[in-house]
Amino acid sequence: MVTLAEVARHAGVSASTVSYVLSGKRPISAVTRQRVRASIEHLGYQPHAGARALASSRSRIIALMVPLRTDMYVPVMLEIAVSVATAARAHGYDVLLLTGEEGPSALRRVTGSGLAEAVILMDVQLDDERLPLLRAAGPPAVLVGLPADPAGLNCVDLDFEAAGALCVDHLAGLGHREIAVVGESPGVYARHTGFAERTLRGLRSRAAERDVRLLHRPCEGSHDAVAGVLARVSDERPGVSAFVVQNETAVEPLLALLRRTGRAVPEDVSVVAVCADQIAAQASVALTSVAIPAHELGRRAVERLIARLVGRPDGDCDCDCDCDGVAGVELLTPALTVRDSSGPPPPRAPGN
Template sequence: MVTLADVARHAGVAAGTVSHVLSGKRSTSAATRERIQHGIEQLGYRPHAGARALASSRTDVLALMMPLRTGIHAPVLMEIATAVTTTARAHGYDVLLLTGEEGPEAIRRVDGSALADAFIVTDVGLDDPRLPSLKAAERPSVLIGRPADTSGLSCVDLDFEAAGARCVDHLAALGHRQIAVLGEPPAVCARGTGSAERTLRGLRTAAAAHGAGLLHRPTAAGHAAVAAMLTRVFEERPATTALVVRNEAAVEPLLTVLRRDGRAVPEDVSLFAVCAGQSAAQASAPLTSIGVPAQEMGRRAVERLVAQLGGQEPPGTVLLAPEVDDRGSTGPAPTAAPAR
């Protein structure tokens, strides 16, 4: 392994001079800096990360808080993690992944031990218990998601409220007046996750504006749970002609149950999903959807964080506009919901 002393011998200077050039803490002649830089390139020297952090008070590491909680859809998390990692590397940062349930304690631990320069936080609740620790931390942060109070915070998110409204607008324009929502798993709803609450708010507001009935039911994953919930929905609202799916794990079980029950899509019932675009596009029957732009959110979060670390951008919220991808799973409302 090439050492700092090897570079010093190659450049014909003292080891301390090489250290000063690397840290930038002391001025050195241009000729000396050039010899040292040439030695670094010729020998392939890489400063030790720990030593570099001590010299600069920077680690070049971003902490990604991604708790693996019940009801979370793993493919979306992986898209976010991939986007964060690749974008961070493009800016010269590595990523420290925190997947546990430590919450505020993890923030205090990383902040106090200087393990990372900044935080990216996912699965944000409306009243997230991590927020006081993030605001008190010495290091900046960006949330992928929005709490109820965003003051003093930097957030990147899909405009889920607008997404919910666009679902209903789309279906109402096709004549649907009874809409049921198969929502996130009960555990996600119980946590008060911001994306779930905001989507439901948008759905309800738009339904009221269109004079449409809206039935929301949290739905667990799995064929049996989806079948039971679908039966319950049609028992409670027999005139239901459209379903909004806000639960990616329920997509395939729902399509299977509808086929089993002889309900044609979209002739008997229209389907509209709010989920990762890939999940909707690759379903056994492709679904009209508003995609959750996980990769763009991850990329934007890193870019905002890098700008903050460089003193170039104050905290604030970036909302990504929802876009409808029509894949033919929605159609005009039937004159009467088919009896089964």
């Protein structure tokens, strides 16, 4: 087994310097840190977790709170979780995954016991009940999500409001004037989950600016639920010529039902989605979409948290980001990829 002393010899530094690079207790120059980390990677050095925690009074464990709810699309949540674990490991941290819906009690249990020294929270709601605890005396934390009031918090997320606006701009630019939104499950909106509410805000705001009529219907992901929503839309807004879908499980049922009712995509109706690129590209009709950058969200959350933990006076968090470890909001700019599912609306019959 490789020892710390062997890493020090390989890097040409003292053992204490290696220790400081691992613990972040003292400022070490970027050049030296890079050399030490290269030696650690080359030699395959793995610090003993128990000894490391005793020596530094730090567990070097990050708790990741990711409630796996039945009305959420779990694969995207897990992709973010894997990205968090990978990025944390690169910085010498392990991840404790908390998948229950315990809220503040789980946060108190993990941080109060000293099991984890920092927390990343996912599935953030606009008025999240975990936030008062973080603001009062909580551990270093980063939210993958944006609450209604982010003051004093460290947050990273996709700019979902801008994502909604992008969808409307694309369809309005093609000539669509009536758009229906197939949204997340009703429970997602009942909890005021941030990403869904913010996307809807962007859709509605831009639709008003572009003189577009917008109809939003929450939807479970089953075939029957999508059929019911599609029937309601047809009855309430027969002039709808485009759909925006923010519900990964509803994508294929919607495309199948449109085919079954004789509506071709995009000749008769356009479909745009806010979803993972893989889902959009592999759909039965390749979907024009705004991607969810799951990997990037996980990586950026860890980088912001490491910067906070290291607390370097020069703001250098020993990563390739430009964050400084202080509280604040970082929203990733969304991008819309045009594929086969969007086009101009069909010409209206005379008199319509």
